Amino acid sequence: QIGFHQHFLFQILTLTTSLHSYRHKQTHLPLMNSPPAKSRNLNGAPTALPVLLDELISEILSLLPVKTLMQMKCVCKLWKTIIFDPAFAKLHLQRSPRSTHLLLIQNWSNPNEGLDCSVEPYPVTNLLEIPLRIGRFSPFYTYRDIDAIPVDPHYRLKNLSCWQIVGSCNGLLCLLGGSCATKNHTTWLRLWNPATNTLSEKLAYLTNFCCRFAFGYDISTDSYKAVAFSANKVKVFRFGDNVWRNIECLPVVPFALEATRLNCHPFVYNGVYVSGAINWLAIRNKINYEWKDITVDQFVIVSLDLGTETYRELLPPQGFVEVPPVQPSVTVLMDRLCFSHRTKGTHFVLWTMMEFGVQESWTQFLKISFQNLRIDHGISDSLPYGSQLFLLPLSSCERSNTLIIATNQEGDVFSNQRAILFNWKHNRVEQVTSFYNDILWFFTKEYVESLVSTCPKTTTSTSNTYGVIDG
Template sequence: MDTHRIKRRRRHRPNASFSTVFLPDELIAEVLSFLNIKTIVQLKCLSKSWNALISDPTFIEKHLKKSSQKPHLTLYWNQRIKGFNLVPFPVHRLLKNPSITVYSDNFHHLKSKNNCMVVGSCNGFLCTHFHYLTRTPTAVHLKEWLRFLNLATRTRSKKLGVLCHSTPSGADMSIMLSYFKSTFGYDASTRTYKVVTIRRQKNKASWKNVVKVFSLGNNCSRNIESFIVISSIRLDIQYRCHLCALSDGVHLSGTVNWLAMYKLITHVEQFMIVELDLWTEKYKRFLLPSGFNEVPFLEPVLRVLMDCLCFSYDSNKTGFVFWHMKEYGVE
């Protein structure tokens, strides 16, 4: 019986040898690009070759293009003493159910006593701005910094781009905080994320615009050439007070764009779009559509819609008009 068992076992032993199938990296990258970011991060631990493939900038750009077809929104709210909440959720859930409930966990909750503002998002990264005020008998000190979050991989950067400002104790530092705009964008030519901040600073008896660019990666901030707008950039607050000059910037294809003007708001010709190329760091100006023939009562809005600039404004206080720039730079 033992001999029979031995023979039976031998009969089931495989005689054929298995051959290894090699897949080209291009095919593996194409398959992986369809996966969500959480799965891809886990696959980086599979082997050194997969880690190198997934970390390659070319693969990252390929995955970003696929991910852009599944957009997410990020809900942000302030709980004052408790901190801030940043919760992402897919747009398709909102389309299926206009009334949904979102929940915050420990990662999405930022426990910070410092004032926080969301600058913007780009390619899955969220840029936040923090500032903290301290007072001494002789001066007021402002400390500000940036932090970047990847809500998909649940990672945060350390404090970056730290800047400190001081002013005599009699001055109101809150004015300095009100007179600045920041925009977050990406320069594909150098594969660099940048934050462009425009701040109003008083120079003796006059005010001037200071434009500063922070580059993520080398953690470097530097001033670049500015452009002329009128005395205030608080467009969102003082539109009807005729002191506005610059809206919140929007990022599009390696550029940052603002809705701006040069003088007091009396004619529509004074509105224009100012573009900053993140690679050359040079400015361009575009006039608004020729059909824009009235000064709107409410603040005009410049946004990005379907990878094109979109300009909208109220019409006779009864509706809104939308202009879609199908060909970039064409009025």
Template sequence: MGELLPEILEQILVRLDVRDIIRCKSVCKAWESFISDPDFVKAHLKHSYNNDRNDNEIGERRIVMARYPYRYRVRQYEVDDRFFDYHYCHLIGSSNGLVCISILNTEILLANPSIREVKKLQRPQIPHVGSLCWGFGYDSSVDDYKVILGFRKGDDLTCFHVLTLKSNEWKVIGEVNYTFVSRIGILCNGALHWIMKGGSPQDDRKVILSFHISKEEFIEIPQPDDARFESLIAGHLALRLGTIDECLCIFLRSLLPHNIWIMKKYNVKQSWEMVDHDCEIKNEAAHCMKELKHYIPHKRPLCHKTWFCKTRDFIGAPIFVQSLVSPHVNRRPKRKRLVMTSTRSRRRFGGDPSVPGPVARV
């Protein structure tokens, strides 16, 4: 096995689950270095995405923040609703296996539940203004991740700040003449989306505000031009966004699974269609994220058992993929002292018996 060509080794390892790949790091130093290489991490991530998309048994793989461990019942996971501020912490978003979490609006954590790594981000320097809106996503143009935060400024403005993971610093990106209704930005087509309303008390119209992560530009996304949409859900304070089959959708949670509108072609008003409630619903795989109160690096799992159920309840939850992407982008992981437990095992994997080999560190 030690004489495998890198191309063949990649084709073998890239098909494994993250847990098995981490174990493979203990085979030898060469394998550990190969698996930690950014090119392999990206190759595995791409394979994981393609594997999920081509899985006919699962509609979407998502992640949610649990209120209560190990059980699935109605409202035992966090949703973006009027009770949002009563929760201890919030799941801001997920991208490429990384999950962003806010704790009491004062501490922001970036975690990869699959490899059990957590990074604490710089706290935002903003005035104490009460409730906030959030977003998290990947900027492919610079190969970086961004956390977006919005807070109300006066009665009719929302001021947005952004943090880039590589710099771990916040900067102001602008103000908009809206106040937020939904709190968590829905990631779709390289942009984050919130339900907003007109800034002034006299302007009660609801809009879909989009923030393009790479361009850092705000635009308004058109809503369905249909009498059924206008009469049933348009303008409602509980209006929320989600994704179905990588397309933006809009709905009222109280009406699920009915009256869901999906934008088949992004930012095209005429492409909005109402989802037929009689259509087949595939299994949703919802990973249940813990609150990280007692996190011990590399020791305790960060997720409870995954739920598999046929439901539309999770369409507002972020898409999740298991990956090897580390939240620690500015440093290489520290290597522990390598100790081989037996001479026989070193020979088995093609190593020199006189050279100490590695042990598992998961």
């Protein structure tokens, strides 16, 4: 149902469109034995009313959510033309509030059928408005329980011939799929817009290239790019050109997921996109190393500018003075680069880079005690890797002073993922439970609904190729 605000806009829109249609007919209505008369203002100059009406219609439409626009595109030809205009998609994205949704990943995997997950764009406001409940055995334990989420077959990655979300940017999801049907291992990428329910064909094929992927937006060329990277090779794929290109190798190798002895975060390895660049956490001058041998000055953030396709190294905040028990995390909060880490047994600390690329702009956002997070103070920093405590910031809502954190408080990082809502104004923590849904919280990503097309514009003559290359 359309809310009062949207209904009011709809009434104005209908009236404006009627005026537009009337002016269009008046302008093009021929008089007997005479050319069409031009509309004039009081001074005798032609009026720009039709143009103004077009702009007004676009302005009103840009204030409506994507779901409503998808319903309204069938109302008249004019609205449909505007809604599918790439320039309008940009305007609508600029007007849309950022990070309004979380992409909840539900696990439906069956040991006999392989990996299978579904994606649910879940409004952050809905999460914060779930009725608060009090624990049965402790009045200090409060939680919000997510009801069973219906599964849309179109939102199951398996039905999209993919198994993983590489990244989310401007309402587009970059999906990764692959096949081992032959002796050659082949991977591909697809662009998916859940809000408009549009999906690209399989693109960016790679054969026998063991790598990880990242995804982001090149502001300088108004294009979307995927990055395939390994320790000694980096490739860039520009959607629209559909060709993989080799670029300079990473100056520092990012944390290796396979090296579990390193206390690396098991789910933070694709890199994060912010301000036109993809960013990874890495260790200087080391490839094979033990966690106990690392020093603070070896930590570095490697940043790849998607416009120039060049690297630079960013240092962690100056307040980061001791090696934490487990790998720190580089994420994005409030459209800013975020660096977060545990201290030894006492706090969870978050820093944000207020001006991207400016070292001096690192600012401590929050320092939350384990007591306020209701985490056991006696947790051991020397637990086995699979039992270590990991905390990953997912999203923050300034209006409600709430930080959403993924955690594995029960000690099993792979099967007991939970979410915490922490109100930093009142130092209040609430658990998020989901009895009916197996949500993979560490894979959750921020998401904004948009009209951005999954078929980016072609920029070179190579657009008809699929970019199938060997690693």
